[in-house]
Amino acid sequence: MKNKLTHKVIYILGTVLILVGCTNDLDIEVNDPNAFLVDDFYATPESYKQGLAGVYGNLALTGANGPGDSNISGLDAGTSQYGRAFWNLQELTTDEVKWSWENDGGLRGLNRNTWTADNVVIRGFYGRCMTQVAFVNEYLRQTTNDKLNSRGVSDNTRAEVQTFRAEARFLRALAYYHLMDLFGKAGFVTENDPVGAYQSPQYNRAELFAFVESEINTILPELADPLQNEYARVDKAAAWMLLAKIYLNAEVFIGENKYDECLTYCNNIIASGYILSPVYANNFNADNHSNSARNEIIFPIVSDGVVTQNYGPTTVMVNAQVGSIEQNGADFGVAGWAGGLRVTKQFSETMLNGTYDTDDRNTILSDDRTIEMTDMYDYGTGYVTAKWSNKTSTGANGSATEIVDTDFPMFRLADVYLMYAEAVVRGGSGGTLSTAKDYINLLRSRANNPFMVTENDVDLDLILNERMVELYGEAHRRQDLIRFGKYTGGSYNWSWKGSVVSGIAIGNFRKVFPLPKASVAANPNLTQNTGY
Template sequence: MQRNFTRTLGMLALAAGLAAASSCTKDLNQAPDYSANAEVVYSDPAQIQQVLARLYATFAVSGQQGPAGQPDITGIDEGFSNYLRQYWQVQEVTTDEAIIGWNDGTLPKLNTDQWDANNEFVRATYDRVFYEIALCNEFIRQTSDANLSKRGLGSDAANTVRVYREEARVLRALSYWHALDLFGGGPFATENDAIGTTPQYKKGTDLFTYIESELKAVDAAGLLLAPRAVYARADKAVCWTLLTKLYLNAKVYTGTDRSTDAITYANKVLGAGYTLSPNYSWLFLADNDKSAAKNEIIFPITFDGIRTQTYGGMTYLVHAPVGGAVQPAAIGINGGWGGLRTKPTLTTLFPGGATGNADARQTLFFTKGQKSSVDTLTLFSNGYLVLKYKNVTSTGAAGSDAQVNGGSGNFPDTDFPMFRLADVKLMYAEALLRGGSGGTAGTALDQVNEVRARSGAAPLAAVALNDILDERARELYWEGHRRTDLIRFGKFTTGYNWAFKGGVPAGKDIESFRTLFPIPNSDRTVNTNLPQNPGYN
C-alpha cells in the first residue's frame, strides 16, 4: 500500500459518506449516517479501506467535498473548524510562541487566555475531537470479528481489516488523549456502548487509564504495521510515541510521575530506525513525504494540494504568517493572510535572537518590516514572522496546486509532522532528568546535543530540566506542543508571562483553572451527564 492511502482516498466521496453533524458528543454513541448500506460497505475490503482513510483524513479536511460546502460540523465557518487548525491554535496562540491578529468572533479571547465556556473556537476543537472518536467507534464496531465473519470476508481480507481496526483504535486513543490534555475528560463511549444512549462522563484519571490500557492492548496484539513500513499509517512507533507522551504528562493528568514508563516507550521509538533529517527546514516543506525528512517523521497529518483541499490545516499554517514584506511566491503560494506572528519570548531563546544565524532553526524567522515586540494585537507588523511551513520542495519547486492550476498555489502539499524523532529524543532526555530509569539510548545530554547538532547549534556542556523546556521551544516551535509543555513545567498560568497573556500588553498571571479548557455549554445542554471544569460556568 503506497502513499495514496491517505492522500488520494481522503477526499473521495466515500461509499460510506459521512453526514455533517452540528455537535459530535451528543451523537457519540450513534452510528454516522451512511449514504450506502453498512452491510454493503463493510463487506468490501476496498470500501473498508476508504472508510479507514476517512478516519485519517478527518484530521486534515473539514467536510465532505473540500475546501468548503459540506462541513462535518456546523456552528462555525468550515475553514475555521478544521481539526488540525483548531488543535494547533489552542496549543500555540494561548502561549508565548504565537499570536494572531484577527478579530473573528471570540478568537481574541482565545488569543489572550480569556476564553469562557461559550467560545466557539474552544467548542469547535471539542466537537472535532469527539467527531473523530465517533467515527472511529463506528469503524471498530463494524469491523469486529463477528461482523467480518457474518459478512463472509475471506481469511486474508479479514486479517487485513483487523490491522485497519487496530489503526482505528490508535487514532481513537489519540483523540481521547487530546480530550484528556485539553479538557481533562469528557463524554465517553466505545464500540461496546449501545447506539442511542447518552454518553457518561469519564474524568481525567479514568480516561488516562483507558488510553493507557487501550494502547498497551493494541501494542500487545502485535497487528500494527512495523515502524516506517508505510508512511502516514498509525504503526507501532505511533503507538509507542503516544504512550511516551501520555506517560511524560502523567503527573499533570493523574498526580503520579510515570517518567520510567515514558523512557520504556521512548526507547522503543529510538531503536526503531528513524533518523534525523539532515536539514531542519526539509521537515516543513512540500516534499517532506519524499525527502530525507520522511525518515524523521513518525506520524504526519498528510496534505495534497489537489486532493486534500481545505482552508484549515496546512493551508492555514502556510498562508496565515505571510504578509508585509514577504513575497508569497517564495513560499509557494498566491498570497498571504496576514495573521500569525510570534512573540519575543520565543525569538530571544536563540543566540542573537531572530536575526542571528548560529542556529539553522532561527533562519525561519522573518524580520524585514516587522518589529520584535507585540504592542498591538491586530497590527501585523507587530511581532516577527515564522516562515516555517512552505509550499515549496527541498529543491525549490512549487507545490502541485501551484503547478496544475496555473500558479494558484492556494493549497499546499506539505504534511504536518505531528510526531517526529527529535521530539522523542527530547522527551527521553526530560524523562531521565525527571528521575526516570531504564534509558538505553544514552544520556539526556547526548540526546539534546544530537538534536542541536543537526541545526549547527553549539553543544551544551550540561543540561538541566529547565534547559529541556527551552530546547523544546527552539526545536518544536509552532508544531502544536507548547501549551502542554508549559503546563507540564508549571509555567502556563503563573510565574512566566508573555505579550497579551491575560489581555494586557505586558502579560500577567492568569487563573490556575485555565490549564484546562471548559466543556462547551452547547454540549452540556444536550448531555446533562457532563460536569463543568472548575472555574467556568
C-alpha cells in the same frame, strides 16, 4: 502522489459520512446509521481499507464537499478542522505566536487567554474529537467477527481487517488523549454503546488516562512494525509515542511520576529505525512525505493542494507567516495572507539570545519591525518567522498556491530525543544524562548550531528552551508550559497573556479549557470545568 490511501480519502470520507450520518454540534454523535446500506458498501475486500481511509480522513478533512464544507452542524470548516483547531488551542494561547485578525471567531479569546465556554474554536475541537470517536466506533461495529462471517469475508482479508481495526482504535485513543489533555474530561462512548446514545457518561482525566494506556497496549501486537506501514498510517512507533506522551505528562494528568515508563517507549522508538532528516527544513517542506523527513516523521496529518484539500494547520502557517511588510509569499510557494501570524517578544528573545542566532531553526524575520506587538492590529509590529513552506526540498512549488502540500508532523523523532532528555533530568531510570546531552547536540548539530552542550548544561530550563526552538509551531507549547509550571500564574508572563501587552498572571483553572456550553446543555452527565 503520497499513497493510494491518502488519495482515496475525499471520496471515502464522503461515503463514511453517509454511513454514520451527520453530526450534531451539541453532543457530537452519529445520528442515523441506516442512511446508507452498509452491507452494500462492505461488499468487496477493498472496502474495509476504504472505510479505514475515511476514519483517517477526519484528521484532515471537514466534510465531503471540499475544504469549505463541515459535517458538524453549526460550525464552519475553519473552526472544526482537527489539526487547525488543535494547533490554535496549543499555540495561540502561549508565548510562541499570535493571530493578527482577532475578529476571526474565537481567536481573540485564545490570543489573550480570556476564552469562555462559548468559544467556537473550543467547541470545534471538542466536536471534531468526538466525531472521530463516532467514526471509529461505527467502523468497529462494521468489522466484528459476526459481521465478517455474515459477509463471507476470506481469511486473508480478515487478517488485514484486524490490523485496520487496531489502527482505528489508535485514532480513537488519540482523540481521547487530546480531550484528556485539553479538557481534562469528556463524554465517553465506544462501539459497544448504542448508536445515537447522546447522554454518554463523563470520564475524568484518570479514567481517560487508563483507557488510552490500556487501549494502546492492547492493540500494539496488531500494528505494523515501525516504518513498515504505508506513509501516514499508524505503526508501533506511533503507538509507543502516544504512550511516551501520556507518561511524560502523567504528573499533570494523574498526579503520578511515570518517567521510567516514558523512557522505555522513547528508547523503543529511537531503536526502531526512525532517523533524523539531515536537513531540519525538510520536515516542513511540501515534499516532507517523501524527502529525507519521511524517516523522521512518525505520524502526520496529511495535506495536499489538489486531493486532500483542507484549511488545516500547515495551510494556515505557510500562508499566514507571510508578513504584512515582507510580502514574500512566492518564497514559500503561496500567495500568502500578509500578516496573519506574528511571534511574541519572549519567543524572539529566546531565538536571538546568542545561542541560536545562527541556528537553522531560527527563521525570524525582523527587518523594519519592532520586537513587541504593542498593538495587535498593527501587523508591522512583532517579528515573523519562515519555518514552513509549500516548496519542495529541491525548490519546486507545491501543487497549488493556497492549500499546501505540506503535511503536519504531529509526532516526529526530534521530539522523542527531547522527551528522553527531560525524563532523565526529572529522575527517570532507563536513560543517562550523557545520552541526553548527546541527543540535544544531535539536534543542534543538525541545525548547524556551533554551541554544543555538556552534561552540566542539561537542566529543565535548557530543555524547555530547546523544545521551543526545535518544535515551535508544532502544537506542543501549551502542554510544555503547563508541565514546566510556567503557563498559569505570574511567574512567567508573555506578550498579551491575560490581555495585557506585557502580560499578567492568569488563573490556574485555565490549564484546561471549558467543555463547550452546547455539549454540557445536551448531556446532563457532563459537568463544567471549575472557573467556567
